[in-house]
Amino acid sequence: MENEKNILEVRNLQVNFKTYAGDVKAIRDVSFDLRKGETLAIVGESGSGKSVTTRTIMGLNASNADIASGTIKYKGDDLLKKSEKEMEAIRGQDIAEIFQDPMTSLDPTMKIGRQIAEPLMVHKGMKKEKALAQALEMMKLVGITDAENRINDYPHQFSGGMRQRIVIAIALVNYPEILIADEPTTALDVTIQAQILNLMKELQDKISTSIIFITHDLGVVAGMADRVAVMYAGKIVEYGTVDEIFYNPKHPYTWGLLSSMPTMDTGGDELPSIPGTPPDLLDPPKGDAFAARNAYALKIDTEKEPPFFKVSDTHYAATWLMHPDAPEVTPPAQIVERQKKYAEMQSKLVQTQRTTSPVEEEEEQQ
Amino acid sequence: MDYENAEKILEVKHLKQYFNVGKKDEVRAVDDISFDIYKGETFGLVGESGSGKTTTGRAIIHLYEPTSGEILFNGKNVDNFKSKSDQREFRQDMQMIFQDPYASLNPRMKVKDIVAEGIDINHLAKDDADRSKRVEDLLETVGLNKDHSSRYPHEFSGGQRQRIGIARALAVDPKFVIADEPISALDVSIQAQVVNLMKKLQREQGLTYLFIAHDLSMVKYISDRIGVMHYGRMLEIADSDEIYAHPLHDYTKSLLSAVPIPDPEFERTREEISYDGSGENDGKERHLVEISPRHWVRAAEDEIDMYTKRAHAASLIHD
Numbered sequence: 001m002e003n004e005k006n007i008l009e010v011r012n013l014q015v016n017f018k019t020y021a022g023d024v025k026a027i028r029d030v031s032f033d034l035r036k037g038e039t040l041a042i043v044g045e046s047g048s049g050k051s052v053t054t055r056t057i058m059g060l061n062a063s064n065a066d067i068a069s070g071t072i073k074y075k076g077d078d079l080l081k082k083s084e085k086e087m088e089a090i091r092g093q094d095i096a097e098i099f100q101d102p103m104t105s106l107d108p109t110m111k112i113g114r115q116i117a118e119p120l121m122v123h124k125g126m127k128k129e130k131a132l133a134q135a136l137e138m139m140k141l142v143g144i145t146d147a148e149n150r151i152n153d154y155p156h157q158f159s160g161g162m163r164q165r166i167v168i169a170i171a172l173v174n175y176p177e178i179l180i181a182d183e184p185t186t187a188l189d190v191t192i193q194a195q196i197l198n199l200m201k202e203l204q205d206k207i208s209t210s211i212i213f214i215t216h217d218l219g220v221v222a223g224m225a226d227r228v229a230v231m232y233a234g235k236i237v238e239y240g241t242v243d244e245i246f247y248n249p250k251h252p253y254t255w256g257l258l259s260s261m262p263t264m265d266t267g268g269d270e271l272p273s274i275p276g277t278p279p280d281l282l283d284p285p286k287g288d289a290f291a292a293r294n295a296y297a298l299k300i301d302t303e304k305e306p307p308f309f310k311v312s313d314t315h316y317a318a319t320w321l322m323h324p325d326a327p328e329v330t331p332p333a334q335i336v337e338r339q340k341k342y343a344e345m346q347s348k349l350v351q352t353q354r355t356t357s358p359v360e361e362e363e364e365q366q
Numbered sequence: 367m368d369y370e371n372a373e374k375i376l377e378v379k380h381l382k383q384y385f386n387v388g389k390k391d392e393v394r395a396v397d398d399i400s401f402d403i404y405k406g407e408t409f410g411l412v413g414e415s416g417s418g419k420t421t422t423g424r425a426i427i428h429l430y431e432p433t434s435g436e437i438l439f440n441g442k443n444v445d446n447f448k449s450k451s452d453q454r455e456f457r458q459d460m461q462m463i464f465q466d467p468y469a470s471l472n473p474r475m476k477v478k479d480i481v482a483e484g485i486d487i488n489h490l491a492k493d494d495a496d497r498s499k500r501v502e503d504l505l506e507t508v509g510l511n512k513d514h515s516s517r518y519p520h521e522f523s524g525g526q527r528q529r530i531g532i533a534r535a536l537a538v539d540p541k542f543v544i545a546d547e548p549i550s551a552l553d554v555s556i557q558a559q560v561v562n563l564m565k566k567l568q569r570e571q572g573l574t575y576l577f578i579a580h581d582l583s584m585v586k587y588i589s590d591r592i593g594v595m596h597y598g599r600m601l602e603i604a605d606s607d608e609i610y611a612h613p614l615h616d617y618t619k620s621l622l623s624a625v626p627i628p629d630p631e632f633e634r635t636r637e638e639i640s641y642d643g644s645g646e647n648d649g650k651e652r653h654l655v656e657i658s659p660r661h662w663v664r665a666a667e668d669e670i671d672m673y674t675k676r677a678h679a680a681s682l683i684h685d
Contacts, residue, residue, distance in 0.1 A: 045553040189414035189580065194624040194638050216554055219626025223633035242630045260558035261628055262587035271587065273558030277523050345631070
């Protein structure tokens, strides 16, 4: 592994899907790291490749998927080189997933205690009684009330929010190193969503899991993520810490995403929107895939793909606007507001450092 | 919105919509709600799943027979439209946009036939040429190409399909459009496009919207007034800016406190307010009371004081 802190390193991943119409280039050269104990959010629209990325990590792609290149290193081993049997041992043990729809991801004919105990019996070879006892503990941990009496209930006897708690219990019962959460709260009401998100944060602290959080809801990202990767048309176009992405975004697509979501203070007659639709990945456009929808597109965008430009040690953006020769542009009004807030936050940070540092020096002198 | 001279287009009075009446599994989906919608405004209806917001929309467009209560459209009781012509007029004036753009368009029909169905039923076109002209105009209005008219729904993306659904609703020149979660199946960038289109059409054609949704930030953006539903009851109605800035009912406060905001600073300090609904079922009689101008809260007699004090604290009332 390149870095001690990384638990997962994805490099140059390319995934194509073979269809009658030709090859759909779903993932086009994606690289990222997941650090120990962090939450990495992957955001993007449907078809941007966020779910395919995680499904490739789990080895759960459809049979017409072709992994054209890349490596996925977990604890030094390349997951893409593992056999199906080896992957079975990893799934649910080292890497677990919470799926989007709690209504369809549970077995309707199996008691929920048994479903939570199953990963323990399969991976740890635990006896049924012991596994069920641990399942009961897990049910209490995820906040299912009256767990003793409900352990023999079936999924249909629970509400959507409670079912998602059960799905979380199943995913976490083996204390996985990596938890993949693919839109885990999209099917839920806001009040229930808030409960589930809090539960996930709480459990992450308890068992120090790293989380890959997939969502299109930027509000949820703001509350959950340490770092954010923005995907568009099968590529990561910008990544950075959650503050860098929300307060100092550099890619016009990130600008568009952030401005097209009304906040509680948005007014006016027209909501800023991104015109057009995402490109067809059967035949991805030359150059920057976002160029056709980008009001800030430069001539070079249609000719040459932009590389990642460095904004800070943790923040990179793939847009020609970051090139030293690119013209100065003014981002949308909402983004300018965000940048102002960021500047204020930074200067406050510097001030607190200044006010605290002399004290330390004095202490050292003594 | 100028509410001084506003005219009521829809009045819902003590609407009750029960299912399986008299049986063991009776469901009181909508339980005695009353509200008005004014001409030209957008009324947002929010609530969690099971709150009865969709049932309310369907009862208004008369897909159900109400268990009790009245729905007046332009002053006339929807239930009493016995003559064919009255019914036809009502069906023209009130249209619906559906949630799922994949399920709400017939996959075997061409776009022009989907859009023109209302025109055909109501004999609005003089001849074939007029019909095609109308369809092309409608497609253009919603931002689609007129060449699209001979294609089938599967050839379109979700956002484009929702535009087709809107064109279909507009084909019969409606006055009142019920939009039930019209954007929740769409991607963020496409949601903004559809919301902008709906706002543009409202300005140009003077439409009135009943906008049903659970995405609270989008509802606030598009609505003039908002009603909050919970377990089949209307708990609070107010202007959208006011209800977000100064919610008076505890449930509204709880609901708003759970909305994730795309601002990490805010999220780090967010505090959720939990709501215990058991107090609502203490047997006291409650109804909507106007606490401050156009701000209604469902309250029992002995709770009015408390809400008035809250309104004072938020300086919604001045003495």
